[in-house]
Amino acid sequence: MQGFTYVKDVAKVGEGGLVTVRGWVYRKRVTGGKIFIVIRDSTGIIQAVVSKDNEPVFKKAEQLNIESSLIVTGHVKKEPRAPGGFEIHVIDIPWSFVGWQFPINEDAAKADSEYLLDMRHLWVRSRMMQAVLKIRSTVFGAIHEWFRGNGYYEVQAPMFITSAVEGGSTLFEVNYFGEKAYLTQSSQFYLEALIFSLEKVYTIAPSFRAEKSRTRRHLTEFWHAEAEVAWAGLEDMFTVTENLISHIVKRVLESNLDDLSLLGRKTEPLENVKPPFPRITYDEAINILNKKGFNLKWGDDIGADEEKALTLEFTQPIHLHHFPENVKAFYHRNDPSKPSTTLSVDVLAPEGYGEVVGGGERIYDYDELISKIRKFNLNPEDYQWYVDLRKYGSVPHAGFGLGVDRLVMWICGLDHIRDALPFPRDMRRIKP
RNA sequence: GCCGCCGUAGCUCAGCCUGGUGGAGCGGCGGGCUGUUAACCCGUAGGUCCCGGGUUCAAGUCCCGGCGGCGGCGCCA
Numbered sequence: 334m335q336g337f338t339y340v341k342d343v344a345k346v347g348e349g350g351l352v353t354v355r356g357w358v359y360r361k362r363v364t365g366g367k368i369f370i371v372i373r374d375s376t377g378i379i380q381a382v383v384s385k386d387n388e389p390v391f392k393k394a395e396q397l398n399i400e401s402s403l404i405v406t407g408h409v410k411k412e413p414r415a416p417g418g419f420e421i422h423v424i425d426i427p428w429s430f431v432g433w434q435f436p437i438n439e440d441a442a443k444a445d446s447e448y449l450l451d452m453r454h455l456w457v458r459s460r461m462m463q464a465v466l467k468i469r470s471t472v473f474g475a476i477h478e479w480f481r482g483n484g485y486y487e488v489q490a491p492m493f494i495t496s497a498v499e500g501g502s503t504l505f506e507v508n509y510f511g512e513k514a515y516l517t518q519s520s521q522f523y524l525e526a527l528i529f530s531l532e533k534v535y536t537i538a539p540s541f542r543a544e545k546s547r548t549r550r551h552l553t554e555f556w557h558a559e560a561e562v563a564w565a566g567l568e569d570m571f572t573v574t575e576n577l578i579s580h581i582v583k584r585v586l587e588s589n590l591d592d593l594s595l596l597g598r599k600t601e602p603l604e605n606v607k608p609p610f611p612r613i614t615y616d617e618a619i620n621i622l623n624k625k626g627f628n629l630k631w632g633d634d635i636g637a638d639e640e641k642a643l644t645l646e647f648t649q650p651i652h653l654h655h656f657p658e659n660v661k662a663f664y665h666r667n668d669p670s671k672p673s674t675t676l677s678v679d680v681l682a683p684e685g686y687g688e689v690v691g692g693g694e695r696i697y698d699y700d701e702l703i704s705k706i707r708k709f710n711l712n713p714e715d716y717q718w719y720v721d722l723r724k725y726g727s728v729p730h731a732g733f734g735l736g737v738d739r740l741v742m743w744i745c746g747l748d749h750i751r752d753a754l755p756f757p758r759d760m761r762r763i764k765p
Numbered sequence: 766g767c768c769g770c771c772g773u774a775g776c777u778c779a780g781c782c783u784g785g786u787g788g789a790g791c792g793g794c795g796g797g798c799u800g801u802u803a804a805c806c807c808g809u810a811g812g813u814c815c816c817g818g819g820u821u822c823a824a825g826u827c828c829c830g831g832c833g834g835c836g837g838c839g840c841c842a
Contacts, residue, residue, distance in 0.1 A: 366799030385799070399792095414800060439803050440777040440791050447835070448776070503840080519842090544840060545766080555842065637838075679842090691842060736842030750842095761834085 337404075341376035344419045346409050352421060353406045354379065357458070358397050368394045370423075371416065372405065375463070380412075380420040381405050393426050399438075400458065403429040450751070454765040457755050464592035466755060468585055469741050473537065475584035476558050476737070479577050480535040485560060488534045490523035492516055492541075496715050503542045505553075516541035519734060521664075522719050524561035525695060528730055529722065535560040537737065545760055548637070549749045550687065552738060554758040561732035567676040570692050570731050571652050574680050575608040578650060578689075578740070582606040585744055598746040602684055605648045612652040615674065618643055634660045640687040647683060654678040654693075663709040664702070666694040678733070686743040692733020699723035 338352040346352050356374035363369075366385040371378050383394040397403060407423040437455055441448050449456045456462060480487065493509060494517045504515040520536050527534045540557040562569060582603050585593070593600055613621070619629050622639050629639065635653070644651065655674045658667060665675035677693035696702045702723055706713045713720055741753040751757035756765065 360801095360803075362801045362804050364798060364801050364804075367801075369801050369804085371802085380802085382800080412800090414802080416802065434775080434793065436775070436792095438776060438792050442776095443803095444777050540842075542841070546838095546840065547835090548837070548839090548841095551841070557842065634840090636840095688842065734842060739842055 339376040340372065340374045340379045343379050343409055343421065344417065348409060348411050350409045351406070352409055353404060353427075354381070354421065355404045356402070358399055358401045358403065361397060361399065363395070370394060370397065370403075370405075372403070372421075373458075373460070377417070378460075379417060380415040381407065381423050382420055383423045383426075387423070390423060390426055393429060394423070396431050397429060398432060398434060400435040400455075401430060401432045450757075450762060451765075453756060460595060462752075462755065464589075464595045465741070465745050465747070465752060467592050468589045468745055469753065471585050471588045472581055472737060472741055472744065473556075475581040476535075476537060476577070476735075478584070479580045480560065483533075483573075483576075485533045485535045486531040488524065488527050488531065488536050490517065490520035490536060490538065492539070496522075496717075496719070503544045505541050505543045518542055519557060520559050521561065521732060521734065524559055524732060525719070525730065526722055528561050528563040529726065529728075532563040533560075534562075540734075547760060550637075550739060550742075552750055552754075552757055552759055555739075555750075556737040556754070558735040558737050559732065561730060563728050563730045565694075565731040566729060567654065567678060567694050567731060570678055570694075570733055571610075571612060571654075572608070574678070574690050574692070574733055574735070575610045575650070575652070577735070578610075578680065579606050579608050581740065582744065593745070596745050596747075598744075602648065603744065605683075606650060610650050610652050610680070611647055612654060613643075614655045615653065615657065616655070618653055621646060632657050632659060637687065640681055641685040644681045644683050644685055644687060650683055650689070651681050652678050653681055661693075663705050663711060664695050666696045666701075667705075676731075680735075682740070682743040684743070684746075686739070688736075689739045689743065690733050690735045692731065694729065694731045697723060697727045697729050699727070 356372040359373035360371040368383040370381045385391050405423050406425045407421040412420045493514045507514045537558045539554050656677045661675050661677050665677045668674050668676050679688050680690035681687050682689045738753045742750045
């Protein structure tokens with residue numbers, strides 16, 4: 334479309350310029366002889382002024398309500414009283430669509446209520462959601478950019494699967510033409526198959542988990558950025574994840590300062606994010622936490638409270654590695670020099686946000702994998718093709734999964750993961 | 766699976782403890798105002814007080830049961 338100006342560009346047109354802007358009514362204030370309409374588009378907000386002297390247009394403007402759509406033509410005026418310093422003196426409203434009464438008002442918006450989740454199809458228009466969605470877009474773009482810039486191939490794995498990656502109890506069952514199938518919990522196993530073809534692969538896809546989790550960090554459908562690398566080990570995962578995350582944060586700081594500011598997000602914690610990240614072993618973490626008053630025994634998992642306390646000790650994301658065998662899934666390779674631990678790593682986001690990445694070395698030896706599966710009381714037959722990979726030219730390899738929604742949540746400084754994506758799915762919500 | 770909380774106008778909530786004519790703000794509608802900033806001022810409409818039962822002269826309020834919803838833990842990304 335030609336001849337239209339985005340709101341953010343109106344100021345650039347400058348005093349006296351003629352512009353036509355398309356958008357929606359964000360605020361409307363009527364003061365007798367003048368109507369002030371704050372117009373919102375995808376780029377920002379600007380005030381338009383309609384004077385009563387312009388009778389037919391004034392009548393049209395009177396009809397508009399919140400979130401009505403409109404096109405206005407007018408002259409740009411420098412005006413210190415207007416938000417943003419510029420406003421549009423309206424000559425004409427060549428098109429408008431008067432909406433029904435918009436069901437979201439300031440009270441509801443302030444309350445951060447369940448109502449806003451019911452109204453999510455409309456609430457995505459809010460400036461807060463706009464800011465988050467723009468940052469999210471930067472994040473996804475930066476992930477692709479980093480992987481492609483570092484020699485990875487993007488691959489796609491199926492969403493319909495028949496065997497579990499994580500625990501079987503968290504699978505969503507689907508009726509697949511009369512056969513039992515499930516929605517995937519992770520693309521990891523397929524990525525492991527693909528490294529024998531492409532060596533370095535990544536994917537960004539949804540993962541589904543039927544966890545009955547009612548927390549601010551869990552979704553039943555989340556966006557998972559996963560990578561798998563042949564000939565790689567734990568050390569490589571440290572550098573890959575810290576470089577990837579640093580790159581994403583850098584891109585957001587370059588592209589989304591206005592959005593971060595609108596969200597009230599302080600940028601200092603993000604500016605600290607540079608490789609290398611501190612590396613803490615599980616054993617060290619237990620010591621640090623017990624000194625802080627926790628009472629953890631070796632072999633205990635590090636829970637939400639512990640994770641939070643640990644991240645508050647650092648200003649950077651941290652690498653937490655060498656978890657005990659029993660707290661990590663069967664496919665993690667045990668450390669030959671300390672077999673009770675695994676060559677595993679989690680990345681914990683700072684400021685109490687906690688785990689955003691889980692990964693490490695995978696078992697590449699056939700017999701080792703079979704015995705580990707049995708040790709976890711699982712049936713090797715359920716993992717037939719995954720085990721099969723270890724028969725034909727197996728190689729040491731490592732990989733990880735990044736919870737993109739969790740990363741966005743932390744970067745945006747949000748209280749709840751469901752605000753990190755437009756249409757969240759959790760245990761109790763599948764609409765809108 | 767475990768712990769805690771809530772249900773009153775379109776929205777956000779007060780009223781419940783200590784039973785006695787259902788309220789406020791925002792939003793809607795009508796009117797006023799020629800520089801508003803979540804505009805303001807005046808007026809006005811709007812209710813299955815979640816449902817059922819009980820106690821009582823009288824229940825939004827007290828008791829019992831049910832339904833619906835929310836927050837957190839565990840698990841994980």
